[in-house]
Amino acid sequence: MGGYGSGGHNKTHSQLENFHRIDSFSFYDFLMADKYLYCKTTVQYPLNRGDIVYHVQSKTALIKVLGVQGSECRYVDLPLSRVPGIDGKSVRMYFHCPYCGRRVRYLYDCHKHYACRKCARLNYASQQKSGMDEMRLKMERIVEKELGYTWWYRDNPDTLIQDLWHVPKPPYMRWEKYDRLLQEFPAASKGL
Numbered sequence: 001m002g003g004y005g006s007g008g009h010n011k012t013h014s015q016l017e018n019f020h021r022i023d024s025f026s027f028y029d030f031l032m033a034d035k036y037l038y039c040k041t042t043v044q045y046p047l048n049r050g051d052i053v054y055h056v057q058s059k060t061a062l063i064k065v066l067g068v069q070g071s072e073c074r075y076v077d078l079p080l081s082r083v084p085g086i087d088g089k090s091v092r093m094y095f096h097c098p099y100c101g102r103r104v105r106y107l108y109d110c111h112k113h114y115a116c117r118k119c120a121r122l123n124y125a126s127q128q129k130s131g132m133d134e135m136r137l138k139m140e141r142i143v144e145k146e147l148g149y150t151w152w153y154r155d156n157p158d159t160l161i162q163d164l165w166h167v168p169k170p171p172y173m174r175w176e177k178y179d180r181l182l183q184e185f186p187a188a189s190k191g192l
């Protein structure tokens, strides 16, 4: 695969990911890495704008969303599922979307709400004229029309277009054109 998909490009990818979404597996690893977990009442897992507040005794969680400019914080229930691994010992933790209840690994930061990909998309659709949506449409145009990567979502389920980090070069396309389009792509994502 060479240049793209290795080294520096991956770094950008994980930064974008961290910024845009929360990962239930990382959250679980964070809890398990805390050797004093069972001495604590609550644990805070920092988010982009707030925290997940985990209650150790009841094993429940809330999302605390920071208020804007001194307004009150908001708390949203964050239901958790623990799914045993096939070895019978390991556990995988999943979130449930606070809006539709679907069990998911990722929740996306969508206008100060954390929602599953589907609910986040509905929210985007209702904001057709916002700059954010225009950026997303521009990125979809580059990926789907110009680069012909119409199956990007199938290859990257649970991923928003701005988190997409590898777009294969169409065999018929010249490298110069491919590189130029890829340069447009992260430029668009910076607007998000």
Ligand SMILES: [Zn+2]
Pocket: 097, 098, 099, 100, 101, 102, 115, 116, 117, 118, 119, 120
């Ligand atoms: Zn949802």
